[in-house]
Amino acid sequence: MRWIWIDRFTEFEPGRRAVAVKAVTMAEEHLHDHVPGFPVHPPTLMIEGMAQTAGVLVGDAFDFTEKVVLAKVTRATFEAHVRPGELIRFEAEVQGEVRREGAAVTGHITRNGEAVAEIELMFAHLDQSREPVELGNENFVFNEDFVRMLRMRSLRDLGKPAPTPEA
Amino acid sequence: MALSRDEIKDKVREALVDALGVDEDEVTPEARIGADLGAESIDYLDIVFRLEKAFNIKIPRGDLFPDNILQSEEFVQDGKMTAKGLEELKGRLPHADLSEFEKDPKVDDIADLFTVDMIVRYIDLKLNEEGG
Numbered sequence: 001m002r003w004i005w006i007d008r009f010t011e012f013e014p015g016r017r018a019v020a021v022k023a024v025t026m027a028e029e030h031l032h033d034h035v036p037g038f039p040v041h042p043p044t045l046m047i048e049g050m051a052q053t054a055g056v057l058v059g060d061a062f063d064f065t066e067k068v069v070l071a072k073v074t075r076a077t078f079e080a081h082v083r084p085g086e087l088i089r090f091e092a093e094v095q096g097e098v099r100r101e102g103a104a105v106t107g108h109i110t111r112n113g114e115a116v117a118e119i120e121l122m123f124a125h126l127d128q129s130r131e132p133v134e135l136g137n138e139n140f141v142f143n144e145d146f147v148r149m150l151r152m153r154s155l156r157d158l159g160k161p162a163p164t165p166e167a
Numbered sequence: 168m169a170l171s172r173d174e175i176k177d178k179v180r181e182a183l184v185d186a187l188g189v190d191e192d193e194v195t196p197e198a199r200i201g202a203d204l205g206a207e208s209i210d211y212l213d214i215v216f217r218l219e220k221a222f223n224i225k226i227p228r229g230d231l232f233p234d235n236i237l238q239s240e241e242f243v244q245d246g247k248m249t250a251k252g253l254e255e256l257k258g259r260l261p262h263a264d265l266s267e268f269e270k271d272p273k274v275d276d277i278a279d280l281f282t283v284d285m286i287v288r289y290i291d292l293k294l295n296e297e298g299g
Binding site for chain 1: 186220
């Protein structure tokens, strides 16, 4: 199973900002169960979508060699519901720059240009943290499959044709 | 553009309120960042980011909150800082008040040195040093 809550990157400025979108559809099972009779995309999954948009942006800064983890949801305020049939736009902007230890990111979520949420996130690079955890060398955050998937979806070359997958 | 102590205090308070979700009146000069204001490890990084932005300065890693001094046997023995360790700590933390800590320099108590006032002093030193 894959836990991916964004559909596509539409803008990507390395080290600075990224924009991703997600289409919300009635085919998604959680919409039926979250608030029965009132299908909306859960705010928690919007935080996750923003964390994924921002996480890839932060990971890209060191070429996906760091284990980037969401360390803190500093702030999350929601102003509107997102209903099936709507497109969510996640805009993530790095505050300052991505540092060796991690990064802080400001996120704006909109739908048809209307504000849905404001989110602030902190990301840490696990191996650089104040309390390093022994986790081995394998990068379980950005594993090979993940990076290959990003390349196939031409994240790194937005606007250029997708590269042929390696054999 | 020199900032007064009060201006520095206000900005430090704002950074701590935003980073830690505490009330303004909890941010007293003596408040300890960890024990009193509830900061966890990632919060220290958040605080550093916010201070850099608020004061338009660069804070090198480990400069404000040293994090790698305790690994050395030269500096730490039986859970206490050695004389050499204390010297090192003083060198690294010219912005901290070590007078109480020195009497019984338990490693576990180091985090208690990180107070609101220590951050204010750090910023003050840093701004003066950059201003010439």
